[in-house]
Amino acid sequence: MRKIVVGTRKSALALTQTNQVIAQLEQICKRDGIECEFEVHKIVTKGDQILDVTLSKVGGKGLFVKEIEQALLDNVIDIAVHSMKDMPADLADGLTIGAIPERVDPRDCLISRGGVGLDALPTGARVGTSSLRRACQLKFHRPDLQVESIRGNIDSRLKKLESEDFDAILLAAAGLHRMGWTDRVSAFLTADACVPAVGQGALGIECRAGDGFMLDLLRRFQHEATARCVRAERSFLRSLNGGCQVPIGAYGRIAAPEEAVTSGGDADVITLTGIVGSPDGAVLLRATVSGTLPEELGEELAQLLKAQGAEQILADVRG
Numbered sequence: 001m002r003k004i005v006v007g008t009r010k011s012a013l014a015l016t017q018t019n020q021v022i023a024q025l026e027q028i029c030k031r032d033g034i035e036c037e038f039e040v041h042k043i044v045t046k047g048d049q050i051l052d053v054t055l056s057k058v059g060g061k062g063l064f065v066k067e068i069e070q071a072l073l074d075n076v077i078d079i080a081v082h083s084m085k086d087m088p089a090d091l092a093d094g095l096t097i098g099a100i101p102e103r104v105d106p107r108d109c110l111i112s113r114g115g116v117g118l119d120a121l122p123t124g125a126r127v128g129t130s131s132l133r134r135a136c137q138l139k140f141h142r143p144d145l146q147v148e149s150i151r152g153n154i155d156s157r158l159k160k161l162e163s164e165d166f167d168a169i170l171l172a173a174a175g176l177h178r179m180g181w182t183d184r185v186s187a188f189l190t191a192d193a194c195v196p197a198v199g200q201g202a203l204g205i206e207c208r209a210g211d212g213f214m215l216d217l218l219r220r221f222q223h224e225a226t227a228r229c230v231r232a233e234r235s236f237l238r239s240l241n242g243g244c245q246v247p248i249g250a251y252g253r254i255a256a257p258e259e260a261v262t263s264g265g266d267a268d269v270i271t272l273t274g275i276v277g278s279p280d281g282a283v284l285l286r287a288t289v290s291g292t293l294p295e296e297l298g299e300e301l302a303q304l305l306k307a308q309g310a311e312q313i314l315a316d317v318r319g
Contacts, residue, residue, distance in 0.1 A: 001035040001036065001037055002035065002036050002037075002213070003036070003037050003038075003039060004025075004036050004037070004038050004039070004078045004079060004214070005038075005039050005040075005041050005076070005077045005078050005079075006018060006021070006022060006038055006039065006040050006041065006077065006078070006079055006080070006081060007041050007043055007068045007071050007072065007076070007077035007079070007080040007081070008040060008041070008042060008043065008068075008080065008081050009042070009043060009044070009045055009064065009068070010042045010043070010044055011153040011154070012153065012154070012155055012179070013153065013154050013155075013175050013178060013179060014081070014083075015040070015042070016178055016179055017081060017083070017178050017203060018040060018081040019040070020178065021081050021101070021203065021205065022038045022040070024101070024221065025038065025217070025221060026038065028217070028220050028221060029217070032220065034217065036217075041071070041076065041077050043067050043068050043071055043077075044067070045064050045065065045066065045067045045068065064082075064083075064086040065080075065082060065086060065087060065088070068080045068082070068206075069091070069092045069095055069206070070092075072095055072206065072207065072208055073092065073094060073095070073208070078207065078208075078211070078214055079098065079205055079206065079207045079214060079218070080205070080206040080207075081203060081204075081205060082203065082204045082205075082206060083174075083199070083202075083203060083204075084100065084198075084199025084200070084202040084203060084204045084230055084234075085172070085196075085197040085198060085199045085200045085201075085202075087199060087204055087234075089234060089237045089238040089241075089242070090238065091206070094208060094209055094210070095206055095207070095208060095209060096206070096207065096208075096209040096215075097204045097205065097206055098205050098206065098207040098214055098215050098217075098218030098219070098221075099204075099205040099218035099219065099221040099222045099227075100202055100203065100204055100205070100222060100223060100226050100227040100230055101202075101203055101205070101221055101222070101223050101226070102223035102225075102226050103174075103201045103202040103223070103226040103229070103230075104174045104177050104178065104201050104202075105173040105174050105177050105188075105201055106173075106174065106191060106196045106200045106201035106202075106251060107172075107173045107188050107189055107190065107191055107194070107196060107201075108134060108170055108171065108172060108173060108188075108189045108194045108196060108200075109170070109171055109172075109173040109176065109185045109186075109187065109188045109189060110168050110169075110170055110185070110186050110187045110188075110189060111158065111161060111168060111169050111170075111171065111184050111185060111186055112167060112168035112186040112187075113161065113162070113166070113167055113168065114167075114186075115186045116186060116187075117186060117187035118138075118141070118142065118187060118189065121142070121145065121167060121168060122167070123144045124144060124145070124146055125145055125146065125167035125168060126145075126146045126148060126165065126166050126167050126168075127145050127146065127147050127148070127166065127167060127168045127169065127170065128147075128148055128149070128150030128157070128160065128161070128164070128166045128168070128169040128170070129147065129149070129150060129169065129170040130149065130150055130151050130152075130157070131170070131197065132246065132247045132279055133195075133197055133247045133248060133249045133275075133277075134170045134194065135147045135247070135279065135281070136247035136275075136277035136278065136279055136280075136281050136284065137193075137194045137195065137247075137249070137275065137277065137281070137284065138170065138194070138281070139280060139281025139282075140277065140281040140282075140284040141193070141281075143281060148166075150164070150166065150169060154171060154175045154176070154179065154181075155179075157169055157171065158181075158184065168186070170189075170194075172196075172197070172200055172201070173185070173188055173201070174200065174201040191251045191253075191273070192273075194249075195249035195250065195251055195273055195274065195275045195286070196249055196250075196251045197249055198230075198233040198234055198236065198237045198242075198248070198249070198250050199230050199233060199234065200251075202226055202230050204230075205218050205221065225254045228252075228254065228270060228294050229251075229252030229253060229254060229270055229272075229294070230252070231294035231295060231298075232250075232252040232270050232272045232294035232295070232297045232298045233250040233251065233252050233272065233298065234298065235294060235295040235296075235297065235298025235299055235302075236250045236272065236274050236297075236298035236299075236301050236302050237250065237298075238298070239298055239299045239301075239302030239303075240276065240302050240305070240306075240310065240311075240314060241314075242276075242314070246276070246313075246314050246317045246318065247275075247276065247277040247278070247279060247317070248274070248275070248276055248314075249274065249275045250272060250273065250274040250275075250298075250301070251272070251273050251274075252270045252271070252272040252273075252294075252297075253270070253271050253272075254268070254269065254270055254271075255269070255271075268292050269290050269291065269292055270290065270291060270292065270294060270297055271288065271289075271290045272288065272289050272290070272291075272297050272298065272301050273286070273287070273288040273301075274286070274287060274288075274301045274302070274305060275305075276305050276310040276313055276314065277313070278313055278316070278317070279317060283309075283313060285305050285308045285309065285310055285313070286305075287301055287304040287305050287308070288301075289301045289304065
């Protein structure tokens with residue numbers, strides 16, 4: 001029997017989604033006659049330690065994965081469970097994403113003290129978010145709101161809604177689904193109204209590129225439609241050299257078979273929407289493309305937004 005050591009962050013959400021992944025992998029092993037046992041290895045990342053500064057000022061997405069990736073390279077762990085939205089556009093040398101399971105809810109959601117939706121928030125309401133992408137789109141649609149940074153794990157941010165006198169906070173819906181806390185949600189924001197982060201709602205199972213056993217096991221866990229959409233989103237991110245430091249979002253979607261039949265479309269076609277905006281919400285560029293080749297689609301979308309002026313916006317933000 002092979003022991004598989006699974007690396008994860010220590011937060012309640014990270015441990016919950018890691019245990020959910022392990023339960024699914026155990027089912028696959030039982031089904032296919034693979035003898036394995038799993039052990040969880042908790043890792044504290046730099047992003048978990050720095051909670052009083054916005055991600056855009058301290059290094060962005062890599063803050064949540066660097067220590068975990070090093071544990072993979074050092075053979076301390078065999079696989080790592082990540083939220084794909086936390087993954088930088090390029091992985092460390094020698095590592096690969098072995099599987100992307102089926103995505104859960106990709107949307108952002110609003111949790112307000114009065115239980116009201118975005119449009120019903122009073123003028124000047126204080127709204128907390130840890131994301132420049134969310135802040136940009138929120139300010140674009142409601143420039144009257146007072147948007148402020150709020151950091152911490154999902155449970156600590158929920159507590160800050162009350163303790164720090166916010167009127168509302170914005171969070172990724174996927175985390176609330178995985179924790180069983182969707183009863184706290186005041187309103188879900190559609191992916192059109194607030195384009196999600198690249199990979200939002202999806203998990204990525206990372207392993208060493210040369211570990212044939214793990215790659216063979218993880219391919220059985222892959223959800224191909226989700227993986228193709230996330231590849232398109234990450235290609236877009238890579239083409240714009242983006243990350244948490246700039247307001248970028250992208251969401252890829254493949255029509256369900258019944259939708260494709262009804263619309264006369266193709267069930268293999270990815271529809272990819274992306275946004276780039278200024279942090280103050282004054283400018284929000286948006287474009288949508290469709291196609292079947294994920295990497296090429298992401299590059300095409302990036303070129304469309306570059307033609308609208310995205311590179312200058314990003315350069316100004318980085319500057």
